[in-house]
Amino acid sequence: xxxxxxxxxxxxxxxxxxxxxxxxxxxxxxxxxxxxxxxxxxxxxxxxxxxxxxxxxxxxxxxxxxxxxxxxxxxxxxxxxxxxxxxxxxxxxxxxxxxxxxxxxxxxxxxxxxxxxxxxxxxxxxxxxxxxxxxxxxxxxxxxxxxxxxxxxxxxxxxxxxxxxxxxxxxxxxxxxxxxxxxxxxxxxxxxxxxxxxxxxxxxxxxxxxxxxxxxxxxxxxxxxxxxxxxxxxxxxxxxxxxxxxxxxxxxxxxxxxxxxxxxxxxxxxxxxxxxxxxxxxxxxxxxxxxxxxxxxxxxxxxxxxxxxxxxxxxxxxxxxxxxxxxxxxxxx
Amino acid sequence: xxxxxxxxxxxxxxxxxxxxxxxxxxxxxxxxxxxxxxxxxxxxxxxxxxxxxxxxxxxxxxxxxxxxxxxxxxxxxxxxxxxxxxxxxxxxxxxxxxxxxxxxxxxxxxxxxxxxxxxxxxxxxxxxxxxxxxxxxxxxxxxxxxxxxxxxxxxxxxxxxxxxxxxxxxxxxxxxxxxxxxxxxxxxxxxxxxxxxxxxxxxxxxxxxxxxxxxxxxxxxxxxxxxxxxxxxxxxxxxxxxxxxxxxxxxxxxxxxxxxxxxxxxxxxxxxxxxxxxxxxxxxxxxxxxxxxxxxxxxxxxxxxxxxxxxxxxxxxxxxxxxxxxxxxxxxx
Numbered sequence: 001x002x003x004x005x006x007x008x009x010x011x012x013x014x015x016x017x018x019x020x021x022x023x024x025x026x027x028x029x030x031x032x033x034x035x036x037x038x039x040x041x042x043x044x045x046x047x048x049x050x051x052x053x054x055x056x057x058x059x060x061x062x063x064x065x066x067x068x069x070x071x072x073x074x075x076x077x078x079x080x081x082x083x084x085x086x087x088x089x090x091x092x093x094x095x096x097x098x099x100x101x102x103x104x105x106x107x108x109x110x111x112x113x114x115x116x117x118x119x120x121x122x123x124x125x126x127x128x129x130x131x132x133x134x135x136x137x138x139x140x141x142x143x144x145x146x147x148x149x150x151x152x153x154x155x156x157x158x159x160x161x162x163x164x165x166x167x168x169x170x171x172x173x174x175x176x177x178x179x180x181x182x183x184x185x186x187x188x189x190x191x192x193x194x195x196x197x198x199x200x201x202x203x204x205x206x207x208x209x210x211x212x213x214x215x216x217x218x219x220x221x222x223x224x225x226x227x228x229x230x231x232x233x234x235x236x237x238x239x240x241x242x243x244x245x246x247x248x249x250x251x252x253x254x255x256x257x258x259x260x261x262x263x264x265x266x267x268x269x270x271x272x273x274x275x276x277x278x279x280x281x282x283x284x285x286x287x288x289x290x291x292x293x294x295x296x297x298x299x300x301x302x303x304x305x306x307x308x309x310x311x312x313x314x315x316x317x318x319x320x321x322x323x324x325x326x327x328x329x330x331x332x333x
Numbered sequence: 334x335x336x337x338x339x340x341x342x343x344x345x346x347x348x349x350x351x352x353x354x355x356x357x358x359x360x361x362x363x364x365x366x367x368x369x370x371x372x373x374x375x376x377x378x379x380x381x382x383x384x385x386x387x388x389x390x391x392x393x394x395x396x397x398x399x400x401x402x403x404x405x406x407x408x409x410x411x412x413x414x415x416x417x418x419x420x421x422x423x424x425x426x427x428x429x430x431x432x433x434x435x436x437x438x439x440x441x442x443x444x445x446x447x448x449x450x451x452x453x454x455x456x457x458x459x460x461x462x463x464x465x466x467x468x469x470x471x472x473x474x475x476x477x478x479x480x481x482x483x484x485x486x487x488x489x490x491x492x493x494x495x496x497x498x499x500x501x502x503x504x505x506x507x508x509x510x511x512x513x514x515x516x517x518x519x520x521x522x523x524x525x526x527x528x529x530x531x532x533x534x535x536x537x538x539x540x541x542x543x544x545x546x547x548x549x550x551x552x553x554x555x556x557x558x559x560x561x562x563x564x565x566x567x568x569x570x571x572x573x574x575x576x577x578x579x580x581x582x583x584x585x586x587x588x589x590x591x592x593x594x595x596x597x598x599x600x601x602x603x604x605x606x607x608x609x610x611x612x613x614x615x616x617x618x619x620x621x622x623x624x625x626x627x628x629x630x631x632x633x634x635x636x637x638x639x640x641x642x643x644x645x646x647x648x649x650x651x652x653x654x655x656x657x658x659x660x661x662x663x664x665x666x
Contacts, residue, residue, distance in 0.1 A: 051600065058600040059570060224595065237392060238612075243598045250596075257590030262557065263583075265576045265607035267384065267391040272605040274598035279571075 001028045001037060001078070004310050005068035005098035011055030014253040016321060020053070021069075021314040028102050036091075036105045037079040043096040043310075043331040044072035044122040045317040046156070050250040059276055071096030072127060074111060074118045075333075085110075092121050099310050099333055116295075123328035124160045124302050125291060127277055132161035132220075133287045134280045135242035136168065139273050140218045144169025147213040149206060149231065152222035153190060154181035156328040157244060161220055162190050163301065167294045171213040173206055175227070177323055184326050188301055196227070203230035210234070218242070224249040229259035235268065243274040251321055303327035334361045334370060334411070337643050338401035338431035344388025347586040349654060353386070354402075354647040361435050369424075369438045370412040376429040376643075376664040377405035377455040378650040379489070383583040392609055404429030405460060407444060407451045408666075418443075425454050432643050432666055449628075456661035457493045457635050458624060460610055465494035465553075466620045467613045468575035469501065472606050473551045477502025480546040482539060482564065485555035486523060487514035489661040490577060494553055495523050496634065500627045504546040506539055508560070510656055517659050521634055529560070536563035543567070551575070557582040562592035568601065576607040584654055636660035 004025050012020055031037050049071060052063045063069055073096035077089045082105030085091075091108040095101045111121045123129060135157075136142045148165045152158040153174030165172050166189045174190035176182050177197040185193045192209035199205040210216045217239060219231040224246025231241065249256065265272060294300050305325035307316035313331045320329055337358050345353055364370050382404060385396045396402055406429035410422045415438030418424075424441040428434045444454045456462060468490075469475045481498045485491040486507030498505050499522045507523035509515050510530040518526045525542035532538040543549045550572055552564040557579025564574065582589065598605060627633050638658035640649035646664045653662055 059602070228595070245599060246596050255593035257593050258595045259591050260588035262561070262591045263579050265605065266578060266609070267607070269392070269607045269609050269612060271607075272598065274600070274602045274604075276599070276602050279602060 001039075001100055002026070003028050003098055003100040006310065006313050007068055008053065008063045008065050010065055011053060011062065013054055015251045016050065016053070016318050018314050018318070023311050024068075028100055031079060031081045031102050034082050034104055034106070035102055036077045036082050036085050036108070037100065037102050038075045038091055038093070038095070038108070039078050039100045040073045040075035040096065040098065040333050042074045042119040042122055043313060043333065044126075044128075045313065045320060045329050045331065046071065046128070047245055047247050047250065047320050049317065050321075059278075069097035070094050072122050073098075074121055075100070080105070082106075090118050092126070097310075097313055119304065119328075119330055119332075120302060122330060123156060123304065124300060128156045128328055129160045129164075129291065130284065130287050131244060131277045132157045132164055133290070134275060134277060134283060135220055135244050136161060136164055137286075138280055138283060139242035139275050140220070140240045142168055142170050142218060145171075146217040147171040147173065147210055147215065149173045149175065149210070149216045149219045149234070150190070151175050151220060151227050151231075152245075152247065153193075154184045154326050155222060156325070158220070158222055159184070159188055159303070159327050160300075163188050163299060164290075164294070166190075167290075167297075167299045173209050173213075173216065175202070175206065181323075181326055184303065202226060203233040206230060207234050220244065221246065223247055225256070229261060232259055232261045232264040232268075232270070235264075235270065237268045239268060239270050241270060241272045243272060247321065304330050307331045309333065334372075334433055335359070336361050336431055336433040339643065339646050340401055341386065341396045341398050343398055344386060344395065346387055348584045349383070349386070349651045351647050351651070356644050357401075361433055364412060364414045364435050367415050367437055367439070368435055369410045369415050369418050369441070370433065370435050371408045371424055371426070371428070371441070372411050372433045373406045373408035373429065373431065373666050375407045375452040375455055376646060376666065377459075377461075378646065378653060378662050378664065379404065379461070380578050380580050380583065380653050382650065383654075392611075402430035403427050405455050406431075407454055408433070413438070415439075423451050425459070430643075430646055452637065452661075452663055452665075453635060455663060456489060456637065457633060458621075461489045461661055462493045462497075462624065463617065463620050464577060464610045465490045465497055466623070467608060467610060467616060468553055468577050469494060469498055470619075471613055471616060472575035472608050473553065473573045475501055475503050475551060478504075479550040480504040480506065480543055480548065482506045482508065482543070482549045482552045482567070483523070483555075484508050484553060484560050484564075485578075485580065486518045486526075487659050488555060489658070491553070491555055492517070492521055492636070492660050493633075496521050496632060497623075497627070499523075500623075500630075500632045506542050506546075506549065508535070508539065514656075514659055517636065535559060536566040539563060540567050553577065554579065556580060558589070562594060565592055565594045565597040565601075565603070568597075568603065570601045572601060572603050574603060574605045576605060580654065637663050640664045642666065
């Protein structure tokens, strides 16, 4: 079986360009004992991948130049030499950015495509959804009746977080850019929505939106830059900020200065905490339980932005930084 | 009895100037039933007071223009109309910046000047020391064997914190500016000391100093600006930052941008938390017990920088921002 895959051509800082990716074809080897051959059906592209393209070790090793990139993927077994894995079984892996692969069966996670569509395991029911859950549950410790400001609220993590926060009994102020995205935020239940592209005064607009709810108790940071400045300005004393991402900063050629109002951390006694999903897998059982309850109760809607074909994977990835996605950004093979 | 006092002439931002203060004399009223007359012996000046001079409510009301300023003070009762308070008794109050006052006895705290010198109740045994203690114990949750970077380590909170952290079994990297201050940091037990004025690469210098101890687990922020940038750079993954003050920022005419490396909060999964002593008075008993043990064991040395006379109080206060103090800054009356 042949498989096309996307390889990284060089490490880089600054804006992502298509030159940094190349499409190659490879022959998959025959599976050995205990291995399976998988054809991927859906690939995930995620902002955190940008950090692995710089070539510096952070919390995770950089991608290797010349090798296929890695990322979340779901696919079906097409040939099995492993007990318990049959042709047609759905599996989730980190072997994305490629059409197919051969791997040890015990490195894969079987998923049940009769419960949820398989691509949901890359989104709300997967790492994306669990990231939103951890941020709300463990970092912010969101309580019913509190008011959350969710940034990038029409994005993958953001839109999951808006709905989880509502299900947890909180009020949600959503910010997003453009009419289509703000409409989506309303559709998924945000109590108030601010289009950050339509205002010169983000802090003022969020403050006004949150006023009927008594102000902002907690902020979920996906953006950075002017959003963080506004959040420090707006958030109430003893506020908590879960710092999940700063997508506005990832493509800077040279690092840009931070907010001018960091002394608010003292004046307001804020807790500002970064987190990464892999530190919190102990909450997975609780996440699955809560998510099932919320889905059964019809509290969680999903929407994906889908690109077609392996060759579009770099475009899908680059689209994350221009705001091309509503909900989860996926590539369908 | 006449009392001279320092009054605020106007609210202001930017550098502190002596014009903003005036010395006035007032006649104290006769004490009513339940009141005492107190002559202050020692006044405390503290960086947080700067925030009360801006004229904007933060966690505490602004100082009133034309009224005497407020601050920590210890003094002796010279006349009493209150049960349980006799002439000669030592009391602590927030009625500083003045030579004497009349107040309800139940608004004052009696102190035992036979256990510690009275001015210690404004320093290591008072709000200053407890601020350091809360930052280490509750915000950072410092554990024995960990390595702490204390900024402004020759200052009042810093020098208390260095010694408390050592007493808690941690390693301490101290930063301070100039030979006299770095010598003092060594004297009070810091394991390594960096003179930030003598290096162009604060992050590199601290990293090198912390290397024998396996790197920096926690940072105690008193400074802001380049110190925060360096701390984000140096601190290890899962590091904790207690944000107590940012003295480098308080006198900015216009707010200056923050660090360019805030994405480290995500990459390193940092907890960055501001705090204010008054939220944590529940730990007072524990603080007094630990402090007594440490002082009995000879683990806590104190040093004060003393200005003389009520008229020098503004100079003492302004000296905080030029680094004029080693240890606690006090005014002796």
